Amino acid sequence: MLNIISYFWPLNEKRMKQGIKDTQFKFPGQVDFYRGKVRDVYIFEQSIAVVATDRISAFDVVLPKAIPYKGQVLNQIAYHFLSSTATLVPNWVTASPDPNVTIGKRCVPFKVEMVIRGYLAGHAWREYRDGKRSLCGVALPEGLKENDPLPEPIITPTTKADQGHDEDISREDILAGGLVAEEDYLVLEKYTRTLFEKGTEMAREKGLILVDTKYEFGRYGDEILLIDEIHTPDSSRYFYREGYAERQEQGLPQKQLSKEFVRQWLIENGFQGKPGQSIPEMKPDIIESISSRYIELYEHITGKTFVPANGSDMEERIRRSILENI
Structure with missing residues (x-):
């Protein structure tokens, strides 16, 4: 049941x-x-x-x-x-x-999804657990546990696959492969951090922690716009703030x-x-x-x-x- x-x-x-x-x-x-x-x-x-x-x-x-x-x-x-x-x-x-x-x-979508993480959870934790100390070109410190807060939020983009699964990709590979022009990618990074900061603030007001999420962007004429959904339970991970520290200290799963x-x-x-x-x-x-x-x-x-x-x-x-x- x-x-x-x-x-x-x-x-x-x-x-x-x-x-x-x-x-x-x-x-x-x-x-x-x-x-x-x-x-x-x-x-x-x-x-x-x-x-x-x-x-x-x-x-x-x-x-x-x-x-x-x-x-x-x-x-x-x-x-x-x-x-x-x-x-x-x-x-x-x-x-x-x-x-x-x-x-x-x-809009014409950019062919990357901007994933941003404030905590070591989900896919990022599994990669870390298996010995990786770099995710999408971003270095991760030693000594972290599952669901620990990261020193600061990190952007870990993925490809936006037409078929099959999306795959991790670094900022450097995005630019080198011409998936997004550098001037546009700087805007995507700025928007991603702005949205995550606001989402974190709104989650805190409801007794929640915004752990990680993804954003998608597209171009409409000369303008870069946020597209698709944001901050839904299908696109984001939330923890309950109450009891988070205690569960983390005791090595218990987060709610x-x-x-x-x-x-x-x-x-x-x-x-x-x-x-x-x-x-x-x-x-x-x-x-x-x-x-x-x-x-x-x-x-x-x-x-x-x-x-x-x-x-x-x-x-x-x-x-x-x-x-x-x-």
């Missing part, structure tokens, strides 16, 4: 059937369409409309059942942080006319606020995305539990009460919101 619930959000049987698995609209002026792991993107000449569906992925696999309200949660968390940082770093968003929809400028609970349930049921493994059955109580946890994440991160979107005809609601705003 999934032992993850801090509180329980009741979802009746009717609501349980209302997750948005995918959308298949055709709009006037639409020039392309892209389906990501969890988002459907409608592309126009100068703009895009991004639908946050209720699909959920883990270990680079899209799970077979949709999670009610998960798309709304992620879309509204991202919009909360994009709105809160817009005066610091310009971003792609022009409107969010529906709880599951964000509309914005169609996380992220979608790590989904991965843990899969691992406990024999699935890590490896060949030959089968995704465990997602029964209604599991789906309901995951949905409840995402709502909890929303309320803790934003400090706002979650208000479920009108579920009477979600696809028509979403379609109309895009049609009226493109």
Whole structure:
């Protein structure tokens, strides 16, 4: 059983059937369409409309059942942080006319993701544990433990792969390979540190630690803009601030606020995305539990009460919101 619930959000049987698995609209002026792991993107000449569906992925696999309200949660968390940082770093968003929809400028993405880390966790810890003392060309000191704070936040970029997995890459290799011009990369670094500082401050206000996160950027004409989502539990790792020092001193795992609970349930049921493994059955109580946890994440991160979107005809609601705003 999934032992993850801090509180329980009741979802009746009717609501349980209302997750948005995918959308298949055709709009006037639409020039392309892209389906990501969890988002459907409608592309126009100068703009895009991004639908946050209720699909959920883990270990680079899209799970077979949709999670009610998960798309709304992620879309509204991202919009909360994009709105809160817009005066610091310009971003792609022009409107969010529906709880599951964000509309914005169609940018040409840079082919790197800017990962920034304030703590030695996740991938960075695994590399360190295995003996590496340099990550993406950044030197790491001796004597660190898992989840220790780094002397200062470090930027560890990855490639943005069209297929397969992203890979670590150094600043020097990015510039030498011409992936990003130096003058542009300096802007990406500046924006990344500015956003992380603001995200850290906002997390602290909610009793959280922003451990690490990623940002993506693109070009719109001559302007460099922040694109995609930011500071969501799907793109960021958070620790609870209360008890962090005590857990660290005692060598205990840190209490996380992220979608790590989904991965843990899969691992406990024999699935890590490896060949030959089968995704465990997602029964209604599991789906309901995951949905409840995402709502909890929303309320803790934003400090706002979650208000479920009108579920009477979600696809028509979403379609109309895009049609009226493109």
